[in-house]
Amino acid sequence: MSLRFDVDAVVLDIEGTTSATGFVVDVLYPYARERFGELLAARGAEPEVARAVDQVRAEIGEPGADAARVEKVLGEWIDEDRKATPLKTLQGILWAEGFARGELVSHFYPDVIEVLRRWHADGVRLYVYSSGSVAAQRAWFAHSPEGDLLGLVSGLYDTVNAGPKQESGSYRAIAADTGDAAGRLLFLSDRPGELDAARAAGWRTAGVRRAGEPYADAEFGDHVQVSGFSEITLRARNSS
CATH class of the missing domain: 1.10.720 (Transcription Termination Factor Rho, Rna-binding Domain; Chain A, Domain 1)
Structure with missing residues (x-):
């Protein structure tokens, strides 16, 4: 199964979405x-x-x-x-x-990095929104198993510069900062409450249900769901 979204930007959760909660x-x-x-x-x-x-x-x-x-x-x-x-x-x-110092190397699920590179090459802007601090996010993407991925990311958001992840106002703040129309933003997360808040702000949403994660058996309501990023096809306005 493949889901297709016509969007200009994707906002990524980290734990349970791009990366294993167990590693954290x-x-x-x-x-x-x-x-x-x-x-x-x-x-x-x-x-x-x-x-x-x-x-x-x-x-x-x-x-x-x-x-x-x-x-x-x-x-x-x-x-x-x-x-x-x-x-x-x-x-x-x-x-x-x-x-x-090289004492830590971040974790990404096997499907993630290749897909993020493809989306970026196709003109889709990528952002991160995590409860972890911006400093932690920056270190996470800069020290992946495949090297520095920060060049793929256009912006980083946390609960300080955006707000709580289960409040719709936080997603409105991010949209205002990126300059994107809400309907052209896609949020990927493993947590239904976060998806609800993003959709209340007018965003597109997809639940990421990965086996073994704490929210793998959660009720996602009518949010579309995937088990990995390879199931998502994106098309930005400037894509050919």
Whole structure:
């Protein structure tokens, strides 16, 4: 089965869509957890780190929380899989450095990279919208198993510069930023709530149902579904 969309741009979720959630949970989460203490102790005065720490204190209602307490909270949030902005910021700092040092290499499903290259060559612009920070997204695409893929991507969005992923206003903000008409944007995600929000903003949507992923058995309603990117054919306005 192949689905065809006449669109100018595709916005990609990462976890469960382009890449395995298990890699994030089993590799990236422990990598960051092991390094939070050192980051907070040695670099707590850096503006981005200090701002994230203040956000953690504000969220837990403890303005005087010390580094040990903040580290404990971050670990609890990881266990809860909580999409908290300061957690994503601090994880993103550590992951970006790990990728840059060659200690980490990102994961992509086998069908993804080849298809993304084809879509890009065909004139379809590609964007990323993930709960992971922009810094983490940039590192992820720059350090793939097939090298630097950032040249394929026209923009990166997270919960800071776009907003929560299950709110339609976030998708309107992205469309305004890219300059695309809502109906010419396609969002690919494994999470029905995100697809609902994108469609409420007027976007085209497709659910990605990959075996073994946490949302593989979710109810996608009337969103069209695929099991991989190779099942999607795109045609941009400027395609021949």
